[in-house]
Amino acid sequence: MDFQNVLVGLTFLAALLFLLRKFIWIPITDSRKKSLGTLDGGKTKCGSDDCQCH
Amino acid sequence: MAQQIQVALLGNPNTGKTSVFNRLTGLNQKVGNYPGITVEKKEGVCNLSRGKKAHILDLPGTYSLNASSIDENQVIELLLNKNDKDYPDVAVVVCEVENLKRNLLLFTQIKDLKIPTILAINMADRMTRKAISLDIPALEKALHTKIVLLSARNNEGFEALKTQIEQFKNLPMTPCLDTTVIAPEYFDRLAKTYPAQDLYKLWLVITQDVNFGKLDRTGVSGPISFQTESISTLKRLQQKETIKRYQFINDTLKTTMTVNVAMAKDFRSRLDRVLTHHVWGYVIFFAVLTVIFQAIFDWSSYPMDFIDQTFAQMGEWVKQNLPKGDFTSLLAEGVLPGLGGIIIFIPQIAFLFLFIAILEETGYMSRVVFLMDRVMRRFGLSGKSVVPLISGTACAIPAIMATRNIENWKERLITILVTPFTTCSARLPVYLIIISLIIPQQRVLGLFSLQGLTLTFLYFLGFASAIFAAFLLDRFLKVPSRSFFVIEMPNYKLPMAKNVLITMVEKTKSFVFGAGKIIFAISIVLWVLASYGPGEFNHAPEIIDQRNPDNTLSVAARNAAIESFQLEHSYIGIMGKAIEPIVSPLGYDWKIGIAIVSSFAAREVFVGTLATIYSVGNDDEQTIRNRMAAEVHPLLGTPRFNFASGVSLLLFYAFAMQCMSTLAVVRKETNSWVWPAGQLIFMTTLAYVVAFITYQILN
Numbered sequence: 015m016d017f018q019n020v021l022v023g024l025t026f027l028a029a030l031l032f033l034l035r036k037f038i039w040i041p042i043t044d045s046r047k048k049s050l051g052t053l054d055g056g057k058t059k060c061g062s063d064d065c066q067c068h
Numbered sequence: 069m070a071q072q073i074q075v076a077l078l079g080n081p082n083t084g085k086t087s088v089f090n091r092l093t094g095l096n097q098k099v100g101n102y103p104g105i106t107v108e109k110k111e112g113v114c115n116l117s118r119g120k121k122a123h124i125l126d127l128p129g130t131y132s133l134n135a136s137s138i139d140e141n142q143v144i145e146l147l148l149n150k151n152d153k154d155y156p157d158v159a160v161v162v163c164e165v166e167n168l169k170r171n172l173l174l175f176t177q178i179k180d181l182k183i184p185t186i187l188a189i190n191m192a193d194r195m196t197r198k199a200i201s202l203d204i205p206a207l208e209k210a211l212h213t214k215i216v217l218l219s220a221r222n223n224e225g226f227e228a229l230k231t232q233i234e235q236f237k238n239l240p241m242t243p244c245l246d247t248t249v250i251a252p253e254y255f256d257r258l259a260k261t262y263p264a265q266d267l268y269k270l271w272l273v274i275t276q277d278v279n280f281g282k283l284d285r286t287g288v289s290g291p292i293s294f295q296t297e298s299i300s301t302l303k304r305l306q307q308k309e310t311i312k313r314y315q316f317i318n319d320t321l322k323t324t325m326t327v328n329v330a331m332a333k334d335f336r337s338r339l340d341r342v343l344t345h346h347v348w349g350y351v352i353f354f355a356v357l358t359v360i361f362q363a364i365f366d367w368s369s370y371p372m373d374f375i376d377q378t379f380a381q382m383g384e385w386v387k388q389n390l391p392k393g394d395f396t397s398l399l400a401e402g403v404l405p406g407l408g409g410i411i412i413f414i415p416q417i418a419f420l421f422l423f424i425a426i427l428e429e430t431g432y433m434s435r436v437v438f439l440m441d442r443v444m445r446r447f448g449l450s451g452k453s454v455v456p457l458i459s460g461t462a463c464a465i466p467a468i469m470a471t472r473n474i475e476n477w478k479e480r481l482i483t484i485l486v487t488p489f490t491t492c493s494a495r496l497p498v499y500l501i502i503i504s505l506i507i508p509q510q511r512v513l514g515l516f517s518l519q520g521l522t523l524t525f526l527y528f529l530g531f532a533s534a535i536f537a538a539f540l541l542d543r544f545l546k547v548p549s550r551s552f553f554v555i556e557m558p559n560y561k562l563p564m565a566k567n568v569l570i571t572m573v574e575k576t577k578s579f580v581f582g583a584g585k586i587i588f589a590i591s592i593v594l595w596v597l598a599s600y601g602p603g604e605f606n607h608a609p610e611i612i613d614q615r616n617p618d619n620t621l622s623v624a625a626r627n628a629a630i631e632s633f634q635l636e637h638s639y640i641g642i643m644g645k646a647i648e649p650i651v652s653p654l655g656y657d658w659k660i661g662i663a664i665v666s667s668f669a670a671r672e673v674f675v676g677t678l679a680t681i682y683s684v685g686n687d688d689e690q691t692i693r694n695r696m697a698a699e700v701h702p703l704l705g706t707p708r709f710n711f712a713s714g715v716s717l718l719l720f721y722a723f724a725m726q727c728m729s730t731l732a733v734v735r736k737e738t739n740s741w742v743w744p745a746g747q748l749i750f751m752t753t754l755a756y757v758v759a760f761i762t763y764q765i766l767n
Binding site: 017018025026030036037 | 586590728732
């Protein structure tokens with residue numbers, strides 16, 4: 015395996031991790047955040063520091 | 069570093085607050101979100117004299133401190149929370165000279181919070197033309213403030229405003245109104261129970277029926293003996309407060325302002341009569357849209373050709389000048405075509421946002437919203453739904469977030485669910501490339517480009533689908549209540565070049581960088597999947613030679629056969645072949661199938677994917693369009709993108725929910741997977757059925 019193959023492998027891995035993070039990891043962690051019902055019948059997220067649910 | 073003066077820029081919508089912000093901060097501004105929510109937060113730095121600086125926070129436009137939507141809440145949260153890092157040293161309330169009476173309601177409320185407040189009267193350049201005169205010293209005295217006359221258009225008055233900001237400590241803190249007069253007994257009780265609290269602040273806390281996230285209530289939650297009033301009584305007191313404030317404003321302006329109303333209203337009302345006419349209003353609106361889409365096609369073709377050629381040359385340069393190997397191929401055949409697939413559409417996206425910004429700046433967009441409200445109501449949507457639907461032409465994600473100002477949950481839900489039907493800018497690259505492949509470059513009536521008309525039709529189709537879906541949902545979701553619709557009709561004005569350009573640059577930038585990163589990553593992944601494979605992939609030359617024992621193939625034909633064999637047996641080829649039975653009834657091959665699947669990340673990825681797949685092993689055609697045009701059906705030998713498959717593909721993208729981010733936002737806004745799942749299933753099924761029927765008929 016030459017140097018160019020290693021570079022391709024690393025680039026591929028980085029791209030794959032970026033996509034997994036963006037489309038799988040972030041939506042999953044986002045959906046676990048606490049939410050609160052609003053008076054209009056909708057729901058609002060509490061935010062990363064929970065400040066929206068006080 | 070010297071401490072910056074914290075300035076909060078406040079005002080009603082359409083008072084030119086953003087223009088004032090742009091003038092004060094220039095390009096020293098950044099746009100973000102308030103923590104935990106998706107209301108846009110704009111802040112910037114303004115240079116004052118002697119090296120002093122002011123941090124300017126452009127707060128969401130609000131009519132009063134009696135909030136009814138999440139973005140309005142941000143204003144109140146900040147003004148009631150002294151511990152907030154953005155709590156202002158001084159508030160600048162921007163009013164419009166022609167709507168001073170209405171605009172002053174917010175000013176008097178902020179003044180009563182005992183925050184040093186400057187009144188900035190914008191659009192002062194119109195005073196002469198509109199025969200408006202103001203007695204500034206008398207007005208300053210009556211409102212206990214300093215007044216600055218501004219003209220954001222002519223860049224006038226800003227030095228005076230900066231001086232007042234610098235001298236904010238000299239501003240009087242006297243309130244405009246004694247709030248206790250609206251219910252003396254109630255406020256007396258309140259003062260006795262909470263002796264250390266500011267009564268007006270307390271009153272605002274009590275009357276807001278919303279979640280004040282950052283608001284510190286520890287100081288007001290102690291005594292439990294306080295007998296509060298019922299919600300209806302509190303609402304009545306709120307109305308009483310508003311009436312008292314308007315009485316105060318009326319009395320003040322009676323002696324300090326004179327206006328020649330007849331002259332001021334004449335031109336505007338005549339123009340309004342035409343632009344909001346129940347027939348001519350729609351005709352003009354559709355004509356404006358047609359002109360915009362014609363221009364998008366005609367004007368952007370030159371820069372697009374240039375970008376396409378440049379990327380083709382860059383690919384060639386990389387191949388010839390870098391050492392031969394897989395990484396060089398990845399750059400030339402994966403990264404560059406993928407990036408080219410997004411950058412090529414910058415001119416069209418920029419033109420689209422340029423026109424949208426001009427329509428907003430001139431005040432015409434508000435007339436369109438008013439006009440369309442008549443149609444919307446019949447289909448279960450609110451007048452306020454028009455704004456998300458029109459914003460949806462840029463991107464469904466901020467459009468869905470913009471539904472937060474629709475108070476009625478049913479109307480908001482319907483708007484959220486139908487907004488992805490409107491033609492977003494991510495669909496534009498797909499439409500443009502397919503249209504240019506299947507629709508001839510002809511003129512209709514010697515004037516209109518047929519390609520432009522096709523694009524116009526697709527935009528109308530998007531709106532029509534959204535409205536029809538809303539109609540169905542309105543019948544399906546049974547909630548009786550309706551919200552009312554109030555819209556500000558700003559005065560007509562010439563668009564300010566600076567504002568238009570900032571909007572155009574910001575929106576184009578976010579489109580390119582938002583989608584660009586995803587396309588970049590997907591291009592890399594796709595190239596690797598298309599350039600490597602298991603089993604037979606690695607023995608392609610031997611297999612081709614075995615199939616051709618007489619050696620009758622030329623060197624070029626043999627190479628092409630090997631590359632074609634490898635692509636078909638690569639990882640992506642195997643995946644594509646697996647989904648081919650699903651997409652072939654729609655007229656697509658496995659390559660288009662892969663492009664459709666990958667474009668679920670973002671629709672515009674479709675073009676980049678095809679550019680990458682067609683680049684692998686293709687040395688003849690350099691530009692994206694040419695590569696796609698050169699693709700032939702393996703059995704029939706006809707172009708892959710013919711009229712039937714092209715129209716089928718256009719309609720598939722018109723209806724399909726091909727956007728993961730939009731689904732995530734719908735999930736976030738509805739707090740349920742049920743709605744986005746239903747949306748995905750409904751839209752994909754509809755897209756598939758329409759594309760299938762279209763292909764079968766046209767073929």
